[in-house]
Amino acid sequence: MKALVYLGPRDIRYKDYPDAILGGPDEALVKVAKTAICGSDLHIYHGEYPTPDTGFIVGHEFIGEVLEVGSNVRGFKPGDRVLSSASIGCPDCPECLKGRVGRCHKGPFSCYGQGSMMGALQGVQTELVSVPAANTTLRHIPPDISDDQAILLVDNLPTAYLGAKNADIRPGFSVVVIGLGPVGLLCAECAFILGAARVFAIDLVQERLAYAASLGAIPIKGDNIQEQILSANYGVPVDSVIDTVCNEFSLKLSFRLARKEGTVSEIGVSFTNSFNFPLAHVQSKSLAFRIALTSVQEEWPELIPLVQGGRIKSENVITHHMGLSEGAEAYRMTVAREAGVMKIVMDPSK
Numbered sequence: 001m002k003a004l005v006y007l008g009p010r011d012i013r014y015k016d017y018p019d020a021i022l023g024g025p026d027e028a029l030v031k032v033a034k035t036a037i038c039g040s041d042l043h044i045y046h047g048e049y050p051t052p053d054t055g056f057i058v059g060h061e062f063i064g065e066v067l068e069v070g071s072n073v074r075g076f077k078p079g080d081r082v083l084s085s086a087s088i089g090c091p092d093c094p095e096c097l098k099g100r101v102g103r104c105h106k107g108p109f110s111c112y113g114q115g116s117m118m119g120a121l122q123g124v125q126t127e128l129v130s131v132p133a134a135n136t137t138l139r140h141i142p143p144d145i146s147d148d149q150a151i152l153l154v155d156n157l158p159t160a161y162l163g164a165k166n167a168d169i170r171p172g173f174s175v176v177v178i179g180l181g182p183v184g185l186l187c188a189e190c191a192f193i194l195g196a197a198r199v200f201a202i203d204l205v206q207e208r209l210a211y212a213a214s215l216g217a218i219p220i221k222g223d224n225i226q227e228q229i230l231s232a233n234y235g236v237p238v239d240s241v242i243d244t245v246c247n248e249f250s251l252k253l254s255f256r257l258a259r260k261e262g263t264v265s266e267i268g269v270s271f272t273n274s275f276n277f278p279l280a281h282v283q284s285k286s287l288a289f290r291i292a293l294t295s296v297q298e299e300w301p302e303l304i305p306l307v308q309g310g311r312i313k314s315e316n317v318i319t320h321h322m323g324l325s326e327g328a329e330a331y332r333m334t335v336a337r338e339a340g341v342m343k344i345v346m347d348p349s350k
């Protein structure tokens with residue numbers, strides 16, 4: 001099969017790779033129909049992972065068609081159109097059966113395409129994937145959900161939704177979203193769904209600010225961010241901040257922007273184990289600080305109806321469709337934020 005393989009920093013190539021085969025009784029072999037590049041794939045691309053692995057297939061976002069199922073897999077059969085969660089638990093513990101793979105009794109959840117980290121699974125930017133714990137990882141795609149809508153349900157939209165829920169947003173609240181990649185833009189959309197009255201959206205890229213404005217958010221850029229938001233928010237700090245960037249600058253900005261007894265929700269991915277946490281400042285404001293990785297499955301019961309009902313138009317963050325054979329170029333364009341690129345979906349048949 002063909003696959004996008006990580007060979008070293010800024011070197012992801014379209015190459016031949018041994019075909020994936022059904023890995024065991026709990027797995028399902030799925031033919032990839034669409035696969036997407038996620039912001040967290042870019043950490044691998046840039047060589048930021050704390051492991052020296054190379055030669056693995058990248059990517060963790062895909063939808064496809066079931067080809068074969070193991071003997072323990074129930075409810076899926078060859079020909080089914082499915083999406084696969086990027087967070088993978090076990091096939092049968094009580095928490096995973098409820099979708100709460102983050103609380104799996106058997107260990108931390110795994111994720112495709114992270115080298116030797118997070119379960120050492122191969123990635124999904126390829127033609128065939130053997131899906132672990134298929135009973136709890138796969139979901140049938142309802143017929144009224146498009147491919148573009150479905151691929152956002154495997155990671156980005158559930159992550160954004162959790163980021164917004166963790167920000168304790170209540171009707172009438174003012175909210176800041178820092179970083180307007182696809183997850184940040186979806187955070188703004190989810191904040192409105194949860195009742196935010198005003199959403200301030202911070203980024204440096206003009207097209208992303210314009211997209212946020214099209215959602216009804218108030219675009220913010222420049223040096224005097226805190227002053228701009230204060231003056232647009234009737235002179236008071238915001239109730240909730242969602243940070244999608246997860247570095248020292250964005251976190252400290254988050255703590256400054258939130259009101260006393262407000263909430264800061266961190267949903268970006270970090271590989272740093274220590275951080276100069278402004279403890280006295282956060283304590284003096286009695287801030288709530290939450291940080292999480294998403295149990296994707298847990299968010300589906302609320303998100304799938306919101307997408308079906310047209311309340312969330314997540315698919316609009318997808319700006320480009322390309323062939324998997326153009327994968328190296330797709331990564332380059334995503335990193336360069338070229339020509340309005342926000343999210344690229346790739347087709348392995350091309």
Ligand SMILES: [Zn+2]
Pocket residue numbers: 038039040060061086155156
């Ligand atoms: Zn992702």
Ligand SMILES: [Zn+2]
Pocket residue numbers: 089090091092093094095096097101103104105106
């Ligand atoms: Zn489990």
